[in-house]
Amino acid sequence: MKIYTLHKKQHLPISVDEAWEFLSNPRNLKVITPDYMSFDILSGADRPLYAGQVIQYKVTPLLGIKTKWVSEITHVEPKKYFVDVQLYGPYALWHHKHFINEIEGGVEMEDIIDYKVPLGILGQMVHPFLVKPKLEEIFNYRTKKLEELFGTLKNE
Numbered sequence: 405m406k407i408y409t410l411h412k413k414q415h416l417p418i419s420v421d422e423a424w425e426f427l428s429n430p431r432n433l434k435v436i437t438p439d440y441m442s443f444d445i446l447s448g449a450d451r452p453l454y455a456g457q458v459i460q461y462k463v464t465p466l467l468g469i470k471t472k473w474v475s476e477i478t479h480v481e482p483k484k485y486f487v488d489v490q491l492y493g494p495y496a497l498w499h500h501k502h503f504i505n506e507i508e509g510g511v512e513m514e515d516i517i518d519y520k521v522p523l524g525i526l527g528q529m530v531h532p533f534l535v536k537p538k539l540e541e542i543f544n545y546r547t548k549k550l551e552e553l554f555g556t557l558k559n560e
Contacts, residue, residue, distance in 0.1 A: 406528050407497065408536070410517040412543050415557045416550060417510040424483045424504055426553075427513070428453040433461075435553075436546045441465065446472075455480045458491070465494050466538055496520040496527070510557050513550075515543065 416423065426432050430449035437443040441464050448459035457477040464470045473493035480486045483504060490498035497520035505512045521527035521535050 405520060406531075407518055407520050408531065410515070410519070410536075410539055410543065412515045412547070414513045414547050414550060415507060415510060416513065416554045417557045418554050420483050420504055420506050420511055422554075423511045423513060427502060427504065428480075428482075428486065430457075430459050436549045437463075438542060438545045441542070442470065453477055453480055453486055459488075466534065494522070496522045 430453065431445065434443045434445065442462070444462045446460040446462060448457060451457065455477055458474060459477070460472065460474045462470055463473050471494050474491040475488045475493075475498075476491050478487045478489055485501060485503045487502070488500050497518065499518045501514075501516045503512075503514040503516075505514065517539075519539075521531050527535075
């Protein structure tokens with residue numbers, strides 16, 4: 405079983421409070437997801453983030469195939485981090501840690517995603533040219549969108 409990791413960091417000129425307010429609202433995931441993915445929350449986003457929260461949505465992650473994705477928020481430390489895991493969806497494993505760290509002039513947001521592609525060896529074969537580039541594209545879009553919303557730190 406091959407488990408991959410995607411690790412991203414971004415610096416924004418906002419306070420920890422502002423970062424937490426935005427990132428901990430499940431509805432904002434649609435704001436930072438590319439339009440072509442047709443991200444649609446079905447249920448579970450009607451309360452502030454809490455451990456045990458289950459969020460269901462539909463998304464088109466690859467090849468125009470619409471799929472249901474069900475995530476559970478497993479850990480929450482307000483204004484520091486939260487963790488979501490996929491209970492049902494396109495990945496064989498999806499474990500996403502979101503960290504917010506105060507730095508000079510703003511915050512560092514860090515995402516660490518451990519994931520496993522489905523379909524065994526076939527999934528591993530398509531990972532380098534299909535799955536990995538698509539995840540990079542999605543998180544690069546997220547970076548750009550957050551910079552549009554909040555600006556960038558000077559000196560970067």
